[in-house]
Amino acid sequence: MSTASAAAAVTETAQPYVDPERRERRARKSRRNAIVATASTILFFVVVSVAVLNSPGWPSVQDAFFNPAYFWSSWPSILSALLVNIKMFLIAEVAILILGMALALIRLSKSPTLMPLRIVGTVYTDVFRGTPTLLVVLLLGFGIPALNLQGVPTDPLIWGTVALILSYTAYVAEVFRAGIASIHPSQRAAAQSLGLSTTQANRYVVLPQAVRRVIPPLLNDFVSLQKDTALVSVLGPIEALRAAQIIVYSKFNYTPYIVAAICFIALTIPLARFTDWLTARQEAQRSMGSR
Amino acid sequence: MRRRTPIVVTAALSAVVLAACAPANNSASSSTSASASESASASATAACSKDTLKTLAAGNLTIGTDKPAYPPYFVDDKPENGQGFESAVAYAVASKLGYQPTDVTWTVVPFDKAFAPGTKNFDFDINQVSITDERKKAVDFSDGYYTVNQAVVALKGTKAAEAKTTADLQSLKLGAQVGTTSLDYITNVVKPTTAPSVFSSTADPTAALKNKQIDALVVDLPTAYYITGAQLENSVIVGQFKADKNSGDNFGLVLGKGSPLTECVNQAIGQLSTSGELQQIQDKWLSQVTNAPYFS
Numbered sequence: 001m002s003t004a005s006a007a008a009a010v011t012e013t014a015q016p017y018v019d020p021e022r023r024e025r026r027a028r029k030s031r032r033n034a035i036v037a038t039a040s041t042i043l044f045f046v047v048v049s050v051a052v053l054n055s056p057g058w059p060s061v062q063d064a065f066f067n068p069a070y071f072w073s074s075w076p077s078i079l080s081a082l083l084v085n086i087k088m089f090l091i092a093e094v095a096i097l098i099l100g101m102a103l104a105l106i107r108l109s110k111s112p113t114l115m116p117l118r119i120v121g122t123v124y125t126d127v128f129r130g131t132p133t134l135l136v137v138l139l140l141g142f143g144i145p146a147l148n149l150q151g152v153p154t155d156p157l158i159w160g161t162v163a164l165i166l167s168y169t170a171y172v173a174e175v176f177r178a179g180i181a182s183i184h185p186s187q188r189a190a191a192q193s194l195g196l197s198t199t200q201a202n203r204y205v206v207l208p209q210a211v212r213r214v215i216p217p218l219l220n221d222f223v224s225l226q227k228d229t230a231l232v233s234v235l236g237p238i239e240a241l242r243a244a245q246i247i248v249y250s251k252f253n254y255t256p257y258i259v260a261a262i263c264f265i266a267l268t269i270p271l272a273r274f275t276d277w278l279t280a281r282q283e284a285q286r287s288m289g290s291r
Numbered sequence: 292m293r294r295r296t297p298i299v300v301t302a303a304l305s306a307v308v309l310a311a312c313a314p315a316n317n318s319a320s321s322s323t324s325a326s327a328s329e330s331a332s333a334s335a336t337a338a339c340s341k342d343t344l345k346t347l348a349a350g351n352l353t354i355g356t357d358k359p360a361y362p363p364y365f366v367d368d369k370p371e372n373g374q375g376f377e378s379a380v381a382y383a384v385a386s387k388l389g390y391q392p393t394d395v396t397w398t399v400v401p402f403d404k405a406f407a408p409g410t411k412n413f414d415f416d417i418n419q420v421s422i423t424d425e426r427k428k429a430v431d432f433s434d435g436y437y438t439v440n441q442a443v444v445a446l447k448g449t450k451a452a453e454a455k456t457t458a459d460l461q462s463l464k465l466g467a468q469v470g471t472t473s474l475d476y477i478t479n480v481v482k483p484t485t486a487p488s489v490f491s492s493t494a495d496p497t498a499a500l501k502n503k504q505i506d507a508l509v510v511d512l513p514t515a516y517y518i519t520g521a522q523l524e525n526s527v528i529v530g531q532f533k534a535d536k537n538s539g540d541n542f543g544l545v546l547g548k549g550s551p552l553t554e555c556v557n558q559a560i561g562q563l564s565t566s567g568e569l570q571q572i573q574d575k576w577l578s579q580v581t582n583a584p585y586f587s
């Protein structure tokens with residue numbers, strides 16, 4: 001039997017044989033668990049709601065933070081400003097992935113000729129992980145245009161996105177580095193014994209496994225990036241959080257902040273569910289049908 | 292043992308949540324609204340003096356403002372030195388209420404804290420806050436102590452510096468600070484073709500103007516004089532917008548909604564206005580703010 005069809009046979013018989021009585025007991029237990037879970041959740045939320053709604057300051061808090069009139073009226077301006085965040089985030093994400101991988105590979109290289117690059121890489125990572133992202137945004141957004149160099153754009157959106165890219169590349173490079181380092185050395189040894197060069201081993205054996213391994217923490221960093229696009233507002237562009245702040249200061253009511261929060265949460269949900277699906281699929285592939 | 296832990300944890304959590312949310316002993320919020328209605332009727336003749344006013348700390352007046360506090364409203368970022376237009380107005384109001392400068396305490400109140408619900412940590416807040424009807428739903432405003440005009444600042448020799456009418460400004464990239472009526476002016480009066488840039492403080496749009504990231508910035512006239520005089524070389528006030536006496540932009544003191552001090556503070560401002568003291572303070576600290584040309 002060839003390996004291909006053997007593999008196919010294993011994945012086809014995904015459900016192993018289970019004794020009927022045991023299956024019945026498991027089904028009953030999972031039903032009871034579901035009932036207890038629902039009851040516990042309902043009880044918890046009822047208790048919390050009663051406690052919050054009966055606190056003495058609730059009416060004024062509700063008026064200040066959950067005001068229906070301001071809630072509906074702020075959607076249009078915040079939604080149109082959200083496009084600025086989305087644009088920045090999409091461009092930054094691609095650049096960060098490419099540059100982060102490059103930096104990780106540089107830092108992991110063993111070749112003596114690449115030593116100066118390794119030093120630069122280490123300094124870069126230390127500096128940009130240690131500096132608050134807001135500071136980097138301010139320094140680049142106001143500092144570089146102030147130098148008045150020929151041919152250098154002064155658009156705050158560009159420099160804000162560059163600042164985000166520089167800051168997050170440092171984090172993402174470390175994530176990639178951890179992923180690559182976590183691949184067992186036997187993989188590299190096996191690749192070597194098959195006659196693959198270092199580059200080929202990286203390209204065909206190590207990196208595919210490493211990248212798959214670090215997808216959850218990577219997507220974690222990208223969710224964080226989505227929210228950090230709000231920092232570029234200090235340079236002037238009106239993005240979602242700033243649009244909310246304009247209404248908040250104008251009307252003296254905080255409800256637009258809740259609207260902006262909902263927008264950001266809604267942005268991150270697709271990414272979060274995608275990560276969950278990817279991880280679940282990897283788990284299923286690894287466990288190959290056993291519970 | 293293992294089965295019982297989740298139930299114990301849920302019970303403990305619920306107990307903590309209930310205890311934390313139990314009505315607190317301070318009925319301060321309910322008593323302020325009750326006394327506000329009493330004082331509103333009685334205060335026309337009641338004494339507004341140090342012993343009768345219900346301030347945060349008895350015998351002491353707590354005034355809030357932001358940090359940094361900019362000229363010409365404050366000097367050296369030290370509200371307690373009494374210099375600067377708003378610092379002088381605050382001490383004048385305090386003295387009409389019977390508080391000597393030694394009875395006055397200053398506290399830092401960031402702009403978005405001034406209208407937060409709940410009890411305030413100041414008696415009144417003075418921070419170039421413009422009075423609008425919508426804002427009155429969240430806080431109490433005193434009567435206006437200054438009617439302010441908006442002005443436009445640009446770098447000398449640029450196209451923006453030549454603007455004479457509101458239409459000339461429409462093609463420019465304008466900037467303003469968030470939460471200011473300057474921003475409202477841009478959105479409602481000028482209506483530029485490109486979206487304006489909005490900044491967190493007064494320092495940032497000045498930097499953006501210097502970097503030529505914006506063509507002109509809109510700010511209130513006193514601040515415009517400070518920027519062109521002290522902060523940004525090579526800048527000039529292009530012009531000011533004429534404010535209508537009735538719909539004009541008025542600065543007011545911010546107090547908590549239903550505060551017992553509002554009536555007395557209004558009395559104090561009324562007295563300062565009729566005695567001419569308010570105009571004297573204005574002439575002393577804002578004397579140059581009359582010469583900029585008006586936009587047509």
